[in-house]
Amino acid sequence: DAAGFLKGHLAALAAYCHFEQGDYPRAYALLEQSGGSRHGALERVLEEIWGPRPALARQAEGVAALRRGEPVEPESLLSATVALETAQGMRYRGLLAVVEAAGSEPPAGDFADLACLRPALQAEHDEAADDPGYLPESAERKARLAKAWKRAFDRCGLVLPGHRLAAGRSLNGLLLQRAIALGLVGAPAALAAHGESLQARAVAGEGDLDALDILASLQMLAEDREGLARSDELGWRRFGNARFAASRVIGLLTAAGGPDDTVAEAARQAWADFPDDAQVLWLVLDFGKLEGEQRKRALRSQVLAEFRGPTVFDELHVRRSAARLVKALVEYRPLVLPGAG
Numbered sequence: 001d002a003a004g005f006l007k008g009h010l011a012a013l014a015a016y017c018h019f020e021q022g023d024y025p026r027a028y029a030l031l032e033q034s035g036g037s038r039h040g041a042l043e044r045v046l047e048e049i050w051g052p053r054p055a056l057a058r059q060a061e062g063v064a065a066l067r068r069g070e071p072v073e074p075e076s077l078l079s080a081t082v083a084l085e086t087a088q089g090m091r092y093r094g095l096l097a098v099v100e101a102a103g104s105e106p107p108a109g110d111f112a113d114l115a116c117l118r119p120a121l122q123a124e125h126d127e128a129a130d131d132p133g134y135l136p137e138s139a140e141r142k143a144r145l146a147k148a149w150k151r152a153f154d155r156c157g158l159v160l161p162g163h164r165l166a167a168g169r170s171l172n173g174l175l176l177q178r179a180i181a182l183g184l185v186g187a188p189a190a191l192a193a194h195g196e197s198l199q200a201r202a203v204a205g206e207g208d209l210d211a212l213d214i215l216a217s218l219q220m221l222a223e224d225r226e227g228l229a230r231s232d233e234l235g236w237r238r239f240g241n242a243r244f245a246a247s248r249v250i251g252l253l254t255a256a257g258g259p260d261d262t263v264a265e266a267a268r269q270a271w272a273d274f275p276d277d278a279q280v281l282w283l284v285l286d287f288g289k290l291e292g293e294q295r296k297r298a299l300r301s302q303v304l305a306e307f308r309g310p311t312v313f314d315e316l317h318v319r320r321s322a323a324r325l326v327k328a329l330v331e332y333r334p335l336v337l338p339g340a341g
Contacts, residue, residue: 008034009041016307024336031329043310043320050308055083059094066101074110075168075210082170089128095121110168113156117175120145120152124178146182153179160185161193169210173217180221187221194218195227202234209239216247225251236270242277245270249283259287271298278305282324299332 006014011034018027034042052058062077081094099118102111114121127141137145150160157163159175166172179185185193195218201211212235219228229251235244249270252263267280267288274280281302284290290298306325313320 006030006033009045010034012042013045016304019303019307024333028329028333028337040319043322046307046310046322047320055080059084059097063094063097063101066098075170078110078114078168079170082174086128089125092121092125092128096125110166110171113158113166113171116156117152117158120148123148142182145178146184149178149182150184153184159190161189165194165197165214169213172214176214176218187218188224191218191222191224191227202231207238209235209241212239212244216244225255236273240273242270242274242280245274246277246279246283249280249287253287259289263287264289276301276305278302278309278311278324281305282311285328296332296335299328299335302328303332 001014011030015027015030015034018024018030058080059077062072062080066072066077077098078095081098082091084091084094095114096118098111099106099115099121102115106112106115123145127145152158153160153163153175158166159172159179166175176190180187180190195215198211198215198218201208202215212231216228216231216235218224219231229248232244232248232251235241236248249263249266252266253259256263264287267284268290270280271284271288281298285295285298285302288298303325306322306328310320310322310325312323
């Protein structure tokens with residue numbers, strides 16, 4: 001700082017440390033010192049510090065381990081692979097690399113299903129190889145891909161009505177997304193075909209959160225609000241998952257057509273259960289009717305949560321935005337620095 005190097009997003013990052021320790025005068029002085037840093041610079045460094053390791057690195061390590069014959073958990077590897085960018089076919093190149101690494105006789109489960117689906121994966125890769133990744137799929141391209149996926153789904157006995165689902169969340173998510181996007185099955189039909197089995201998996205024994213995730217996604221796409229409400233309650237109460245709690249509050253908000261006492265109470269309950277979750281904090285601050293010390297406490301928690309992972313998605317710049325962080329910092333300032341503007 002004395003040398004003049006602490007500015008821009010670095011000063012804003014330093015402000016977090018002082019905010020965490022309760023040194024608000026210094027924290028806000030550093031925020032002022034940061035000025036208008038280049039868009040996305042702060043968000044990028046926050047992602048580097050607190051975000052997950054890059055999907056490409058996790059995927060490459062998993063493929064290397066699989067090639068060495070080491071045990072690899074399919075969901076871990078496939079979640080990293082599915083998270084790869086779609087431009088120039090990178091995601092499907094990654095999936096084909098998993099197929100190659102798994103060998104000619106992969107163990108039953110997601111790796112075996114992926115191997116069976118190889119022709120469709122190759123078709124996706126070939127179609128996307130020269131695609132910049134920003135243009136909508138043409139009707140001709142969708143028709144070719146739909147034909148390739150239909151053959152693969154029927155041959156492997158997957159996804160379409162009358163067939164089964166894969167085992168893991170990431171592979172199922174990819175396959176269902178392609179089936180629905182290519183018009184091979186509608187979301188209501190997919191829900192009708194697989195909803196019962198997913199529900200059974202979700203509640204059996206210790207429960208299956210991945211199955212509940214897939215079920216809730218299908219219910220959302222099919223606009224099955226009653227079913228989604230039940231899944232959200234299950235995910236919140238039984239699995240103790242903050243995402244489902246936030247979804248339940250949003251469902252109540254949608255059903256009520258706006259904030260009311262029921263929504264406020266649900267938001268406060270979610271906050272009590274998940275006091276540091278960024279999405280829950282956003283909901284309770286916007287719709288929980290908090291006042292006084294409660295609101296002050298929630299604002300401080302939101303600032304810290306948003307520093308650790310901005311939750312607003314900036315579609316214009318295709319990245320996370322610190323918009324909620326800035327909003328919370330502005331509201332919190334006069335509460336801890338009397339007379340501050």
